[in-house]
Amino acid sequence: MSPPPLTKLWQHPDIANTNIESFRRLANERHSLNLRDYHDIWKWSTESLNAFWMLAWEFTHVKASVHPTYAIAPSETARLTPTPMWFPEARLNFAQNFLETAYIQSGDINSTILTGLREGEGELEDVSLYQLRHRVGLLANALRRSGIQQLDRVACVSSNSINTLVVFLAVSALGATFTCCSPEMGENGILDRFLQVKPKILFADDWIVYNNQRIPCLEKAIRLASHLRQQAGLLQLVIIPRFDDEYSNSPTDQFDTLEAFLAGASKSILYEQLKFMHPLIIVYSSGTTGPPKCLVHTVGGVLMKQKVEQILCMDMNPSSVYFQYTTTSWIMYLYAVSGLLSGARSILYDGSPVKPTVHKFLKLLAHQRVTHFGTSAHYLSLLEEGKVTNKDVSEIDSLKVITSTGSVLTESQYHWVYNTFGPVQLSSMSGGTDIAGAFVGGAPNLPVYAGWCQARTLGMKVQIYSEEGEAIEDTGKAGELVCTAPFPSLPISFWGDEDNKRYKAAYFERFAGVWHQGDFIQMEPTTQGIQFLGRSDNVLNPSGIRFGSAEIYNVLSVFTNIEDSLCVGQRRTSDKDEQVLLFIKMKDGFKCDWQLRERIKSRIRHDLSSRHVPKYIFQTPEIPMTTNGKKTETVVRKIVSGQKITPSSTIINPECLTWYEQFAGLNSDFLDKLFSKL
Numbered sequence: 001m002s003p004p005p006l007t008k009l010w011q012h013p014d015i016a017n018t019n020i021e022s023f024r025r026l027a028n029e030r031h032s033l034n035l036r037d038y039h040d041i042w043k044w045s046t047e048s049l050n051a052f053w054m055l056a057w058e059f060t061h062v063k064a065s066v067h068p069t070y071a072i073a074p075s076e077t078a079r080l081t082p083t084p085m086w087f088p089e090a091r092l093n094f095a096q097n098f099l100e101t102a103y104i105q106s107g108d109i110n111s112t113i114l115t116g117l118r119e120g121e122g123e124l125e126d127v128s129l130y131q132l133r134h135r136v137g138l139l140a141n142a143l144r145r146s147g148i149q150q151l152d153r154v155a156c157v158s159s160n161s162i163n164t165l166v167v168f169l170a171v172s173a174l175g176a177t178f179t180c181c182s183p184e185m186g187e188n189g190i191l192d193r194f195l196q197v198k199p200k201i202l203f204a205d206d207w208i209v210y211n212n213q214r215i216p217c218l219e220k221a222i223r224l225a226s227h228l229r230q231q232a233g234l235l236q237l238v239i240i241p242r243f244d245d246e247y248s249n250s251p252t253d254q255f256d257t258l259e260a261f262l263a264g265a266s267k268s269i270l271y272e273q274l275k276f277m278h279p280l281i282i283v284y285s286s287g288t289t290g291p292p293k294c295l296v297h298t299v300g301g302v303l304m305k306q307k308v309e310q311i312l313c314m315d316m317n318p319s320s321v322y323f324q325y326t327t328t329s330w331i332m333y334l335y336a337v338s339g340l341l342s343g344a345r346s347i348l349y350d351g352s353p354v355k356p357t358v359h360k361f362l363k364l365l366a367h368q369r370v371t372h373f374g375t376s377a378h379y380l381s382l383l384e385e386g387k388v389t390n391k392d393v394s395e396i397d398s399l400k401v402i403t404s405t406g407s408v409l410t411e412s413q414y415h416w417v418y419n420t421f422g423p424v425q426l427s428s429m430s431g432g433t434d435i436a437g438a439f440v441g442g443a444p445n446l447p448v449y450a451g452w453c454q455a456r457t458l459g460m461k462v463q464i465y466s467e468e469g470e471a472i473e474d475t476g477k478a479g480e481l482v483c484t485a486p487f488p489s490l491p492i493s494f495w496g497d498e499d500n501k502r503y504k505a506a507y508f509e510r511f512a513g514v515w516h517q518g519d520f521i522q523m524e525p526t527t528q529g530i531q532f533l534g535r536s537d538n539v540l541n542p543s544g545i546r547f548g549s550a551e552i553y554n555v556l557s558v559f560t561n562i563e564d565s566l567c568v569g570q571r572r573t574s575d576k577d578e579q580v581l582l583f584i585k586m587k588d589g590f591k592c593d594w595q596l597r598e599r600i601k602s603r604i605r606h607d608l609s610s611r612h613v614p615k616y617i618f619q620t621p622e623i624p625m626t627t628n629g630k631k632t633e634t635v636v637r638k639i640v641s642g643q644k645i646t647p648s649s650t651i652i653n654p655e656c657l658t659w660y661e662q663f664a665g666l667n668s669d670f671l672d673k674l675f676s677k678l
C-alpha cells in the first residue's frame with residue numbers, strides 16, 4: 001500500500017533572510033563546503049561535531065573570558081558515555097551571557113527585555129536589562145554574604161516569575177547550582193527531590209495563583225524548610241512575596257523575606273568564570289522504580305543548546321517577543337527564559353492559560369505583540385474544543401512561530417492551527433528534561449507538512465533503531481528514537497549516583513553506548529520529517545505532563561490494606577493523548593471502594609500534585625509479574641491501549657492478562673460505566 005500523500009501547509013516567505021540561511025552561507029564559506037539546504041546542514045552538524053559547534057559558538061555570540069580553539073577532541077566524538085569533555089579550554093558564565101548578550105544584540109540597556117504577566121491581571125512588570133542586572137547583582141551579593149559558593153545548591157519552590165529568574169541568574173553568576181520545583185507540587189514530591197540535592201538556601205513563593213484562585217503556600221514552605229534543615233543542612237528560607245501582604249509569622253523565627261535578605265547588598269556583579277561543563281542546574285525526571293532522578297546539566301551545555309534552538313531553529317532575534325507557557329518544573333522553563341540569549345523580549349507568565357477565559361489569554365498574546373508562542377498539543381486541543389476561530393486570533397497579527405510540545409500534535413490539529421492562526425511556522429518539538437532541549441523540532445528553511453515534525457534538530461544525531469538495534473530511519477519503518485553521537489547538553493551525571501550506575505541504566509542499556517530516549521517514532525523518507533507514535537517505555541504522559549509510576553507507588557505505600565498496584569498510561573486513539581489507569585490489588589478480605597479511591601486520589605494530590613491524579617482507579621484480581629519479581633507495566637500498557645501481545649515466557653502468571661483486555665480501546669463513557677460497576 002502506498003503511503004498517504006503529504007500536505008504542505010507552510011513555507012517561509014523569505015528564506016534567504018533567516019538566521020539559519022546566514023549560518024549555512026557562513027559554514028560554506030568558512031569550511032569550503034557546499035551545504036545546500038537544511039538536510040545538508042543537519043548531516044554536517046552531526047558528522048563534523050567540532051566544526052559545527054565551533055561555528056555555532058561564534059555565530060550565536062557566546063560571551064566568554066576565554067574562547068575555545070576547539071569544541072571536542074577527535075578521540076571523544078565517538079562516545080556518549082561517560083559524557084565527553086566539551087569546550088575544555090573555555091571559561092564563561094551563564095548569567096553573564098544572559099545579561100550581556102541581550103545588550104550586544106539589542107544595543108539598548110534601557111529597553112524592556114522581560115515582561116511579567118499573571119493570570120487575570122495582565123501586565124505586572126516590565127524590566128529593562130539595566131534593572132535586571134541590578135536585581136541579579138543584589139541577589140548574587142546577598143547569596144555570597146550568606147556563604148554560598150561554587151557548587152552549593154540553591155533551591156526554589158516558585159512560579160514562572162521575574163523573581164525566580166533573578167534567583168536563577170544570581171545563583172549562576174556565582175557558579176552555584178540552581179534547582180526548582182513548581183509550587184503546586186506536593187510536599188513529599190518536593191522533598192523526594194530536594195532531600196537528595198541538599199540545598200543550602202531555599203527560596204519559596206508565599207502564594208500560588210491558578211484557576212481563578214489564590215492558594216496560600218507560606219506554611220508549606222515553612223514545613224519544607226524544617227524538613228530540609230533537619231535532614232539536609234538547609235541554612236535559610238527566603239520568602240518571595242507575591243502580593244503586598246503582611247506576614248502572620250515572624251520573619252526572624254522561621255524565614256527571611258526577600259527584602260530583608262537583600263538589604264545592604266551591593267549591586268555590582270562579579271561573574272565567576274567557569275568551565276563549560278560546570279554544573280548549572282539540577283532537573284528531575286521520575287521513572288518506574290526508585291526516587292526521582294536528579295539530572296545535572298552544565299553551564300555551557302544549556303547555553304549552547306538553547307542558543308542553537310532559539311536562534312537557528314526558531315529564528316529568533318532582537319525584534320522577537322517570546323512567550324513559552326510553562327511551569328518552573330518543566331524543561332520548557334529553560335526555553336521560556338532563554339529568549340534573552342537572542343536579544344528577544346521574554347514574557348514570563350504565571351497561572352492558568354485558560355483562565356479567566358481562553359479568549360482573554362489570547363488577547364494577552366495580541367497585546368504583547370508576541371512573535372513566538374510556545375505551547376502544547378493539549379493546550380491547542382483545548383482551544384479547538386473551545387471553538388476558537390480565526391476571528392478570535394485575528395489581533396495576534398505579529399505571530400510568526402508556534403511551537404508545540406508535551407505530546408503528539410495530530411494531523412488534524414495541524415490543519416486546525418493553519419485554519420485558525422494562518423501562515424506561521426508550526427514546530428512540533430520533542431526532547432526532554434534529560435537533554436535540556438529538543439531532539440526533533442523546527443527548521444525555518446523547510447516546509448511544514450501536516451502531521452510531521454519538521455526535522456531532527458541541528459547537532460542531534462537522531463536515528464531510528466529496530467528491536468535488534470539496526471538503523472532503519474531510511475526505510476520509513478517505526479522504531480526507537482536513539483541518538484548516536486554526543487552533543488553538548490548531555491547531562492554530566494545524576495546527582496548522588498555513584499559510578500553513574502542509574503544514569504547508564506536509564507539511557508545506555510537498551511542499546512549499548514547509544515542514547516535511548518523511550519519514544520517510538522518514524523521518519524518520512526522523502527522529507528525526513530518525524531512522527532512520534534508514543535512512548536516505548538512506561539513513563540506516564542497525560543496531557544503532556546511526564547512522570548513515573550514509581551512516584552504513585554511511593555504514595556500508595558502508606559495504605560496498609562493495599563497489597564500491590566500497577567499504574568500505566570492508556571493511549572486514546574481519538575486524540576493520541578493518554579489517561580492514567582491505576583490498578584489496585586487489595587489484601588485478602590479488603591475491597592477498593594469509593595471511599596478508598598477518594599482517599600488515594602486526595603493523597604496523591606497532596607503528596608505529588610493534582611496533575612498526578614490517575615483518571616481511573618480499578619481493583620484488580622492479580623498483577624502480572626516477571627520471574628525476577630518485577631511488575632510488567634509494558635505488557636499491561638499495551639493491552640489496555642488495544643495492542644495485541646504475545647506474553648513473554650518471563651511472566652509467571654500470564655493467565656491474569658486476559659482480565660486487562662476488557663479495558664482495551666474503551667472510550668471514557670464506557671470506562672465510566674464499567675467503573676461504576678466495580
Ligand SMILES: CC(=O)CC(=O)SCCNC(=O)CCNC(=O)[C@H](O)C(C)(C)COP(=O)(O)OP(=O)(O)OC[C@H]1O[C@@H](n2cnc3c(N)ncnc32)[C@H](O)[C@@H]1OP(=O)(O)O
Nearest residue numbers: 184210330331376378379405406430431432543544610611
Ligand atoms: C522539548 C520537550 O519535549 C519538553 C517537554 O515536553 S516538557 C513538558 C511540556 N508539557 C506541557 O507543555 C504540558 C502541557 N499541558 C498543559 O500545559 C496543561 O495541561 C494545560 C495548561 C493545557 C491545561 O491545564 P489545566 O486546565 O490546569 O489542566 P491540567 O494540567 O490537567 O491540571 C490538572 C489539575 O492540576 C491543577 N493545577 C495545575 N497547575 C496548577 C498550579 N500551578 N497550581 C495549582 N493547581 C494546579 C489544576 O487546577 C487541575 O486541578 P483539578 O484536577 O483539581 O481541577
